Amino acid sequence: MIYFYMKITDRKITLLYKAGCAFLPDRCPFCDIPVKPGELYCKDCSKKLKFIRYKTYAKGGFDCTSVFPYTGEHKAAVTRFKFNNRKQYAYPMARMMADSILKNYPEEEFDLITYVPLHKQRHRTRGYNQCKLLARKLSRILGIPYKSTLIKTKHTAPQHTLKKPADREKNVKGAFRVIDKELLKNKRILLLDDIITTGYTLGECASTLNKCKPASVKCATFAITVVKTT
Ligand SMILES: [Zn+2]
Incomplete structure (x- = not known):
């Protein structure tokens, strides 16, 4: 009886939570001020945004396209989205990512977004996976199904805390496992992350998916850490 009651309560909480998410006010991801429903960003920010629609490669040679350099207001947007519960940024960010995906992969017809x-430990502390929110929105925008395909089996240190590329590579090596191998066979997969820096995390995920013989794996992120060269 107690168990039954708890189940109902859980369901009520989930429904209330979902309803609450639906009423989160739209905000400009770059400065956090409220904007009109459906507006991607405010007028002030529209004048200073640096769309680069950059194309690079994740480790292992997997194509990756990104919308912004990971600097200034673009970086602040990612930080609030990830750590300050700004789940409503998912829609405007996904819309901007959709433009860069269509531009950089014009010939590609994806079967699956992941x-x-x-x-699970980090998921528990953060409460949500910002990349899953992006995948869900992109799925609706592009009309491509999304699916959770990978599990992170190793609780790793955040990549940005490791300075040496070799340490970053080692940190994520073997950290992921595929959920359903059959599902990926011959599929053209679009793999998402919020940022790409050295490309080891995306590369490791893409390589793990690639072992299941998909037709292709291409990546997309919102931001990219651009290393200045002299
Ligand atoms: Zn703004």
Whole structure:
């Protein structure tokens, strides 16, 4: 009886939570001020945004397209989205990513959108996976189904805390496992993350998916850490 009651309560909480999410006010991801429903960003920010629609490669040679450099207001947007519960940024960010995906992969017809998973421990502390929110919105925008395809089995240190590329590579090596191998066979997969820096995390995820013989794996992120060269 107690168990039954708890189940109903859980369901009520989930429904209330979902209803609450639906009423989160739209905000400009770059400065956080409220904007009109459906507006991607405010007028002030529209004047200073640096769309680069950059194309690069994740480790292992997997194509990756990104919308912005990971600097200034673009970086602040990712930080609030990830750590400050700004789940409503998912829609405007996904819309901007959709433009860069269509521009950089004009010939590609994807069968499946998927995303970089969080370890369950980190998921518990953060409460949500920002990449899954992006995948869900992109799925609706592009009309392509999304699916959780990977599990993170190793609780790793955040990549940005490791400075040496070799340490970053080692940190994520073997950290992911495929959920359903059959599902991926011959599929053209679009893999999402919020940012790409050295490309080891995305590369490791893409390589793990690639072992299941998909037709292709291509990546997309919102931001990219651009290393200045002299
Ligand atoms: Zn703004």
